[in-house]
Amino acid sequence: MILKSQVEWALHCCAILAGLPEGRYLSTKALAEFHGLPKEYLSKALQSLSQAGLVHTTLGPSGGYRLAKAPAELTFLEIVEAVEGRSRTFVCTNIRANNPCRAPGYCEETPCAVARIMWEADEAWRDKLRNVRLSDLVEILSKEIPSDLWKRSFEWVLERAG
Amino acid sequence: MILKSQVEWALHCCAILAGLPEGRYLSTKALAEFHGLPKEYLSKALQSLSQAGLVHTTLGPSGGYRLAKAPAELTFLEIVEAVEGRSRTFVCTNIRANNPCRAPGYCEETPCAVARIMWEADEAWRDKLRNVRLSDLVEILSKEIPSDLWKRSFEWVLERAG
DNA sequence: CTATTAAGGACAAAAAATATCCCTATTTTT
DNA sequence: AAAAATAGGGATATTTTTTGTCCTTAATAG
Ligand code: SF4
Ligand code: SF4
Numbered sequence: 209m210i211l212k213s214q215v216e217w218a219l220h221c222c223a224i225l226a227g228l229p230e231g232r233y234l235s236t237k238a239l240a241e242f243h244g245l246p247k248e249y250l251s252k253a254l255q256s257l258s259q260a261g262l263v264h265t266t267l268g269p270s271g272g273y274r275l276a277k278a279p280a281e282l283t284f285l286e287i288v289e290a291v292e293g294r295s296r297t298f299v300c301t302n303i304r305a306n307n308p309c310r311a312p313g314y315c316e317e318t319p320c321a322v323a324r325i326m327w328e329a330d331e332a333w334r335d336k337l338r339n340v341r342l343s344d345l346v347e348i349l350s351k352e353i354p355s356d357l358w359k360r361s362f363e364w365v366l367e368r369a370g
Numbered sequence: 371m372i373l374k375s376q377v378e379w380a381l382h383c384c385a386i387l388a389g390l391p392e393g394r395y396l397s398t399k400a401l402a403e404f405h406g407l408p409k410e411y412l413s414k415a416l417q418s419l420s421q422a423g424l425v426h427t428t429l430g431p432s433g434g435y436r437l438a439k440a441p442a443e444l445t446f447l448e449i450v451e452a453v454e455g456r457s458r459t460f461v462c463t464n465i466r467a468n469n470p471c472r473a474p475g476y477c478e479e480t481p482c483a484v485a486r487i488m489w490e491a492d493e494a495w496r497d498k499l500r501n502v503r504l505s506d507l508v509e510i511l512s513k514e515i516p517s518d519l520w521k522r523s524f525e526w527v528l529e530r531a532g
Numbered sequence: 533c534t535a536t537t538a539a540g541g542a543c544a545a546a547a548a549a550t551a552t553c554c555c556t557a558t559t560t561t562t
Numbered sequence: 563a564a565a566a567a568t569a570g571g572g573a574t575a576t577t578t579t580t581t582g583t584c585c586t587t588a589a590t591a592g
Pocket of ligand 1: 303304323382
């Protein structure tokens, strides 16, 4: 069970977009080049963010993406769920229904304890991601990334932002 | 990102084995029949449990599986990890290494904040599963499952346990 | 000796992830 | 008005993972 690589891509792209000045847009092409990713496929991840309402887009030259909310209002969970989906990681195939001792039609209304426990763990994972904001990430990165690299990256992005 | 169905199978099988009297064994065949699962494939899940040391096996007629520890000493996490593996759900493909502004060979020693945050969420998921014992599950099931079905299932298993 | 079992290797089928390609409508620039 | 660049999205292909089957081997109980 491994998350799609698009999750990583989306998180990194949002981190970049968080640093974009008000009203400017960054294209798929620039984001793909910056991260060394296949442009067409990265585009699918960005479309997921767009469909989830996390980013705003414009068409045409100088078009692209910007965040739809302030980084302090955007959680990791929103980004992860946008590309990975909202379904639970444990799916119940209802194997208890096959119990040969069971009276037919019985015992299938509510999920059993196994499923509930697994779903609780799932929820703990989501809670953790829900409590990290994109602004938290940017803050950590700004401290950890060497300032010259940080600055050059910022300039690289600005040159290409429409 | 969805857990293998073998996770569900393994949990249900452990729940059954937890009710097995001391010193007796239940075969793959019986477990597969009880749950309506393909015997050969379920066998792979049970082999995973065996390799992880969670169950004990014997060969020959009347052979099969029993728990290697008391249900109170067996956690959900152990069972889940036995079949699903211990690797993290977020894998870092190190895309920051492609940053065109970066000085070559720089900034690749430690995982970045993105990975660390995702791994923390992973750990929260594991913590939750680590804190549920197989005995907890059995206790809940014994309350929730209709007593006649519970009793008949128990007898069904005993008839086939070697 | 025979029947039954777990273990495990080889292989096959199905599903999901990872792309690539191409067309359309829109918008900016020229 | 024309041209160029963009997001969106459908169709398709490739690769990897999951799911499942089949068969052989060694051990064990009766
Ligand atoms: S509800 Fe419980 S018993 Fe039924 S399939 Fe899900 S986990 Fe298994
Ligand atoms: S360490 Fe961070 S930057 Fe590097 S690939 Fe992993 S998530 Fe991305």
